[in-house]
Amino acid sequence: MAMAESDPNVAGTIPRALAGRRFGDRAFKWFTLLMALTVFVLIVLIGCELADGSHLALRQFGWRFLVSSEWDPVSEQFGALPFVFGTLVSSAIGLIIAVPLSIATAVYLTELAPQWLRQPLTIFIELLAAVPSVILGLWGIFVMVPWLRVHLFPWLKGAFGFLPLFQGPIYGLSMLAGGIIIAIMVLPIITSMSREILRSVPGLQREAAYALGATRWEVTRIAVLSYAKKGLFGAVILGLGRALGETMAVTMVIGNNTQIAASLFAPGNTLASAIANQFAEATGDVYLSALFELGLVLLGVTVLVNAFAQLILKTFAGPSVTPQN
Amino acid sequence: MTAPNHRRRRFKNALMQVFTCVCAVLVTLPLFLVFFYLLKSGIGAVNGHFFTQLPAPPGETGGGMANAIVGTFELLGLAALVGVPVGVLGGVFLSEYGHSRLNWWVRFAADVLNGVPSIIWGMVVYGLIVRHGLGLNLFGAQVGLIDRGYSAWAGGLVLGLMMIPLIMRTSEEVLRLVPNGYREAALALGIAQWRTVVQIVVRTALKGIITGILLALARVAGETAPLIFTAFGNQFWNRSLADPIAALPLQIYYYAIGPYEDWHRQAWAGALVLLLLITVINVSVRVLTRDRFSQRHS
Numbered sequence: 001m002a003m004a005e006s007d008p009n010v011a012g013t014i015p016r017a018l019a020g021r022r023f024g025d026r027a028f029k030w031f032t033l034l035m036a037l038t039v040f041v042l043i044v045l046i047g048c049e050l051a052d053g054s055h056l057a058l059r060q061f062g063w064r065f066l067v068s069s070e071w072d073p074v075s076e077q078f079g080a081l082p083f084v085f086g087t088l089v090s091s092a093i094g095l096i097i098a099v100p101l102s103i104a105t106a107v108y109l110t111e112l113a114p115q116w117l118r119q120p121l122t123i124f125i126e127l128l129a130a131v132p133s134v135i136l137g138l139w140g141i142f143v144m145v146p147w148l149r150v151h152l153f154p155w156l157k158g159a160f161g162f163l164p165l166f167q168g169p170i171y172g173l174s175m176l177a178g179g180i181i182i183a184i185m186v187l188p189i190i191t192s193m194s195r196e197i198l199r200s201v202p203g204l205q206r207e208a209a210y211a212l213g214a215t216r217w218e219v220t221r222i223a224v225l226s227y228a229k230k231g232l233f234g235a236v237i238l239g240l241g242r243a244l245g246e247t248m249a250v251t252m253v254i255g256n257n258t259q260i261a262a263s264l265f266a267p268g269n270t271l272a273s274a275i276a277n278q279f280a281e282a283t284g285d286v287y288l289s290a291l292f293e294l295g296l297v298l299l300g301v302t303v304l305v306n307a308f309a310q311l312i313l314k315t316f317a318g319p320s321v322t323p324q325n
Numbered sequence: 326m327t328a329p330n331h332r333r334r335r336f337k338n339a340l341m342q343v344f345t346c347v348c349a350v351l352v353t354l355p356l357f358l359v360f361f362y363l364l365k366s367g368i369g370a371v372n373g374h375f376f377t378q379l380p381a382p383p384g385e386t387g388g389g390m391a392n393a394i395v396g397t398f399e400l401l402g403l404a405a406l407v408g409v410p411v412g413v414l415g416g417v418f419l420s421e422y423g424h425s426r427l428n429w430w431v432r433f434a435a436d437v438l439n440g441v442p443s444i445i446w447g448m449v450v451y452g453l454i455v456r457h458g459l460g461l462n463l464f465g466a467q468v469g470l471i472d473r474g475y476s477a478w479a480g481g482l483v484l485g486l487m488m489i490p491l492i493m494r495t496s497e498e499v500l501r502l503v504p505n506g507y508r509e510a511a512l513a514l515g516i517a518q519w520r521t522v523v524q525i526v527v528r529t530a531l532k533g534i535i536t537g538i539l540l541a542l543a544r545v546a547g548e549t550a551p552l553i554f555t556a557f558g559n560q561f562w563n564r565s566l567a568d569p570i571a572a573l574p575l576q577i578y579y580y581a582i583g584p585y586e587d588w589h590r591q592a593w594a595g596a597l598v599l600l601l602l603i604t605v606i607n608v609s610v611r612v613l614t615r616d617r618f619s620q621r622h623s
Contacts, residue, residue: 022517024517024519024520025517025518025519027519028518028519028522028523029418029422029518029519031414032414032415032417032418032421032422033418033422033423035410035411035412035414035415035417035418036414036415036418036419036423036431036493037431038411038415038489039415039431039434039435039438039489039490039493040430040431040434042438042486042489042490043434043437043438045449045453046441046445046446046449049448049449049452049453050445050448050449050452052452053448053451053452053456100348101348101351101352102352104344104345104348104349105345105348105349105352107345108345108346108348108349109349112341112342112345112346113346113349121349121353123611124353124356125352125353126607127356127604127607127608128352128353128355128356130543130544130547130603130604130607131356131359131547131600131603132546132547132548132549132574132599132600132603133547133549133550134547134549134574134577134578134581134596135359135363135547135577135596135599135600136355136359137578137581138577138581138592138593138596139358139359139362139363139596141581141582142362142366142581142589142593143358143362184355187352187355188352191352215334215335215337215338216338216342217337217338217341217342218334218338220341238440241440242440244442245440245441245442245443245444245445246442247442247443247444247549247550248549248550248574248578252578252581252582272442272444272550275444275448276444276550276553279553279554280553292448292452295444295445295448298442298444298445299441299442299445302440302441302442302445303437303440303441305440306436306437306440306441307433307437309440310433310436310437314433
């Protein structure tokens with residue numbers, strides 16, 4: 001492989017004349033190359049292992065797996081539709097709650113908040129991002145779900161009960177609870193990503209708007225938000241990728257019921273929660289294989305969504321904005 | 326511009342200030358709620374027994390999570406053995422060598438890997454090791470590396486694999502901050518390039534690299550889903566790395582969904598300890614790198 005001496009983007013480049021041609025240099029370089037290439041090996045490994053684990057189900061059910069809503073471990077009939085449905089619905093709820101809140105918070109952090117408040121708030125958001133899923137799930141089971149059951153859900157039922165979304169018995173553990181937990185999980189991710197995007201908007205943009213006599217909010221709206229639109233969209237898609245794959249917290253509050261219900265109060269299931277919940281009891285080979293195929297579906301969706309998000313973010317900001325995790 | 330219009334614009338400005346501020350409060354609210362309830366419900370069960378005893382048999386009260394706490398550290402140690410060398414050296418390649426197009430693809434792949442749900446990683450290592458065991462076929466002779474079945478090896482490996490893309494990206498970033506003059510000066514003295522990289526460039530960026538490693542460890546320390554498929558959990562001490570091993574997040578999960586009141590108390594206590602561990606790592610890393618951060622903020 002040729003060294004990119006003339007490439008100004010590579011920090012460590014040096015003129016060829018100085019580069020040692022000794023064995024140690026070569027060996028070290030090739031060794032680090034090998035390490036860098038492991039990311040590709042890992043991607044191939046993930047795909048191969050999941051395909052290998054699910055080949056029984058792939059052969060037996062074919063494409064029907066994606067559209068069948070039957071999930072019957074006893075008669076070994078498996079279809080992914082209830083889980084695909086649950087994943088999409090819970091992620092949608094999560095994003096509907098999280099996107100406006102996160103972007104408004106990012107705007108507050110970068111444009112409107114007093115200087116002294118910005119750093120502590122940023123640290124709080126980073127700490128929220130560091131709370132493990134299982135701890136949020138524990139809090140969800142014992143604090144959030146009882147509160148939802150007693151306060152929020154009856155109120156929603158009273159106020160919006162004419163919609164099929166808010167009808168039926170209230171158990172607490174439900175699709176809506178899962179969606180709210182997902183919202184809490186993706187809030188810090190979308191917020192910190194959006195904050196990076198807004199910070200990368202050139203100051204001249206703002207100054208130009210101020211010079212026209214705009215108020216602070218008008219500067220934000222005209223000069224910052226419209227400039228950063230594409231990048232913010234990328235941040236939202238990144239959040240979607242995270243929402244789709246969120247596992248533990250969702251498993252603990254969503255109720256794990258394999259049925260497609262119109263009501264958000266009904267317990268549901270997602271691809272990830274089904275795998276986590278049923279893995280231990282998957283006795284038959286076909287059952288296990290079907291769970292692996294759920295994983296394959298989840299992998300396909302999340303990799304596509306993530307790759308899309310990375311492409312948007314990379315074309316928006318170049319290498320200066322790095323996705324936070 | 327008329328005066329009423331001006332007043333309306335001022336009003337809207339103030340309104341949006343308040344609205345975004347309320348949103349910011351709502352976003353940070355879960356953090357405080359979680360901390361509050363963890364302290365309230367967990368502090369009572371955090372005592373000497375919690376840190377020194379094994380879990381009590383089902384239905385009995387008392388016991389602790391000593392094995393899970395030790396297990397979490399063992400798993401993190403194994404994970405670091407896998408994730409740190411691969412991640413740091415990969416980052417060295419991205420920053421010091423490489424070709425801008427290849428680098429773009431490596432970075433892209435690493436970012437996509439960061440987005441792979443943790444439960445998928447668990448299934449991959451389950452398929453790779455737990456199900457069949459990992460072996461090499463050397464000249465017809467089968468050499469078993471890791472036996473089949475749930476094991477600490479598998480748990481450490483899955484966390485380590487998850488750390489690779491995280492560490493690779495942060496290492497690359499801090500290595501890029503090392504001024505080119507350092508490299509040129511070292512090379513001008515006739516030092517071989519690989520020694521320049523190891524002894525000058527990596528040493529200069531060491532603090533940042535360690536920061537990245539600690540953050541990656543804090544990130545995987547709370548992972549539960551991949552461990553269900555690999556480390557599995559254990560009610561007793563782990564005698565061999567080839568056996569299933571307990572981990573704090575796993576123990577919290579099993580206890581939280583279990584039927585006993587005392588288990589729930591223990592789950593809260595375990596969650597409190599785990600969150601404190603992760604928060605201490607996060608905060609101390611931030612204090613360590615405060616100089617760099619304040620420069621970037623101003």
